[in-house]
Amino acid sequence: xxxxxxxxxxFLFTLSAHANWIExxxxxxxxxxNAENVISMLKNKSQTELxxxxxGQPLSSGEVFAVESASPFLLTSLSSEFKNDQSxxxxxxxxxxxxxxxxxxxxxxxxxxxxxxxxxxxDQAWSYREGExxxxxxxxxxxxxxxxxxxxxxxxxNALEIPNNNIDDDQNGFVDDVQGWDFAEGDNNPMSxxxxxxxxxxxxxxxxxxxxxxxxxxxxxxxxxxxxxxxxGSGRWTNEIxxxxxxxxxxxxxxxxxxxxxxxxxxxxxxxxxxxxxxYRNGGLVFNSAGNGGAHQSARTKVEKIILVSSVQSGSKRxxxxxxxxxxxxxxxxxxxxxxxxxxxxxxxxxxxxxxxTSMASPVAAASMAYLWSVYPEKxxxxxxxxxxxxxxxxxxxxxxxxxxxxxxxxxxxxxVTEKYGTLKIQGIEYDAKTKxxxxxxxxxxREGLRGQGALIVTDQKGLQSSLTPINSYELGTNExxxxxxxxxxxxxLRAISSGWKDAFGRDLDGNxxxxxxxxxxxxxxx
Numbered sequence: 176x177x178x179x180x181x182x183x184x185x186f187l188f189t190l191s192a193h194a195n196w197i198e199x200x201x202x203x204x205x206x207x208x209n210a211e212n213v214i215s216m217l218k219n220k221s222q223t224e225l226x227x228x229x230x231g232q233p234l235s236s237g238e239v240f241a242v243e244s245a246s247p248f249l250l251t252s253l254s255s256e257f258k259n260d261q262s263x264x265x266x267x268x269x270x271x272x273x274x275x276x277x278x279x280x281x282x283x284x285x286x287x288x289x290x291x292x293x294x295x296x297x298d299q300a301w302s303y304r305e306g307e308x309x310x311x312x313x314x315x316x317x318x319x320x321x322x323x324x325x326x327x328x329x330x331x332x333n334a335l336e337i338p339n340n341n342i343d344d345d346q347n348g349f350v351d352d353v354q355g356w357d358f359a360e361g362d363n364n365p366m367s368x369x370x371x372x373x374x375x376x377x378x379x380x381x382x383x384x385x386x387x388x389x390x391x392x393x394x395x396x397x398x399x400x401x402x403x404x405x406x407x408g409s410g411r412w413t414n415e416i417x418x419x420x421x422x423x424x425x426x427x428x429x430x431x432x433x434x435x436x437x438x439x440x441x442x443x444x445x446x447x448x449x450x451x452x453x454x455y456r457n458g459g460l461v462f463n464s465a466g467n468g469g470a471h472q473s474a475r476t477k478v479e480k481i482i483l484v485s486s487v488q489s490g491s492k493r494x495x496x497x498x499x500x501x502x503x504x505x506x507x508x509x510x511x512x513x514x515x516x517x518x519x520x521x522x523x524x525x526x527x528x529x530x531x532x533t534s535m536a537s538p539v540a541a542a543s544m545a546y547l548w549s550v551y552p553e554k555x556x557x558x559x560x561x562x563x564x565x566x567x568x569x570x571x572x573x574x575x576x577x578x579x580x581x582x583x584x585x586x587x588x589x590x591x592v593t594e595k596y597g598t599l600k601i602q603g604i605e606y607d608a609k610t611k612x613x614x615x616x617x618x619x620x621x622r623e624g625l626r627g628q629g630a631l632i633v634t635d636q637k638g639l640q641s642s643l644t645p646i647n648s649y650e651l652g653t654n655e656x657x658x659x660x661x662x663x664x665x666x667x668x669l670r671a672i673s674s675g676w677k678d679a680f681g682r683d684l685d686g687n688x689x690x691x692x693x694x695x696x697x698x699x700x701x702x
Contacts, residue, residue, distance in 0.1 A: 225244050291539055300593075359409070365404060437464075511540050540586060547588075
């Protein structure tokens with residue numbers, strides 16, 4: 176007789192390509208051809224430790240018993256005892272399916288070549304939830320093939336505007352802006368031209384290539400839509416155009432703006448900062464490429480109200496996955512890593528093509544947050560960003576030269592949508608003796624209105640204590656809190672009081688980084 180025996184041990188959580196199963200540590204089923212033998216063996220156990228249900232045998236050759244216990248170890252022991260009993264046909268753990276078991280895998284024929292979806296576990300996320308509320312991502316770029324077979328159904332349409340009547344029907348200041356706007360040429364047609372649009376079309380396809388339509392590729396989910404905004408073309412690209420584009424994105428209700436452009440020269444520009452502020456004040460968030468120069472802490476890392484995305488290798492060679500793309504910028508100011516080297520998406524003229532760059536990584540991240548927001552429309556911007564970043568996979572092992580400098584980790588959409596996220600941590604400190612500024616590096620998203628005021632204590636060698644207050648504000652793209660520390664030379668103890676720090680979900684600091692909240696963080700500061 177063939178028998179299938181399962182040893183019931185620790186709690187197991189498995190995410191496969193087809194199902195999300197949770198194996199119970201507290202309940203097993205036993206099938207036996209000798210019910211009396213099973214009953215006898217179970218009687219030898221304390222009845223207070225076991226709960227037994229006998230199912231009978233109306234349609235089966237044997238009888239099935241359901242056995243529950245608060246102690247997984249007791250069930251493991253029981254399974255071992257039954258292992259050599261010839262009357263036992265099988266012992267198996269009870270497993271429950273987490274999510275929606277209905278088949279939802281996409282039928283887009285080139286999906287298998289979109290390796291970034293495999294890397295971030297998109298299909299597993301979609302098997303759990305596909306999304307229920309539309310989320311608009313404004314893409315500011317060089318134009319778009321709006322007639323592409325795999326994009327035209329995924330555009331955000333202004334339903335208040337009557338096409339081609341030369342009237343501003345919704346009185347938003349833009350005539351016939353049905354499909355977006357072209358701020359480069361100043362008209363209502365963000366369509367690509369003979370020179371521009373390949374970049375924008377590719378980025379838009381990553382975000383919202385039409386989902387499950389039986390052709391081409393797929394974007395990040397059925398409820399993620401693109402608002403096309405052309406802000407670069409044959410003329411000059413100016414900070415004024417960026418401001419107008421971001422204002423328009425906010426006006427049209429875009430929750431996320433993706434800009435895969437080099438904004439280093441604008442990092443301290445007041446007009447650009449006003450553009451970012453406009454989106455931020457209106458509840459949106461700007462995702463921007465980290466940059467392709469291979470630079471450390473590029474100028475754009477100073478802008479703390481945007482999310483910077485680094486690129487890791489993807490493609491068919493899986494052994495290279497998660498290694499930093501050679502071109503990608505890096506540093507503690509980067510917020511998240513995503514596949515970007517290469518990415519298969521849309522080309523102009525109903526074509527499909529691969530492109531590489533942090534330009535491709537940024538829309539993967541932006542669209543991932545949009546998908547999460549479509550699944551959890553009731554959650555705040557802060558909470559959704561925390562879900563995205565704090566569920567990411569640690570890729571330091573593949574990037575020893577860039578430890579903690581590629582962002583929180585590489586996106587894992589399946590963990591994010593099932594709310595399997597890590598804890599708020601302090602990664603380390605740096606002290607600048609010239610400016611007398613202490614920088615505290617964070618991992619995770621903090622609760623609104625909280626930046627650890629009074630929760631960081633410094634103690635000198637005599638035991639005298641004082642609390643430190645950050646000199647910088649905390650924004651959603653802030654990865655470091657900075658403190659002015661003008662103390663005499665010497666050695667000091669730093670302590671972050673766990674209860675004084677909260678993540679976006681209200682949980683205390685994980686001071687010793689063991690995955691459990693509620694313990695203080697300590698380090699030594701030498702001045």
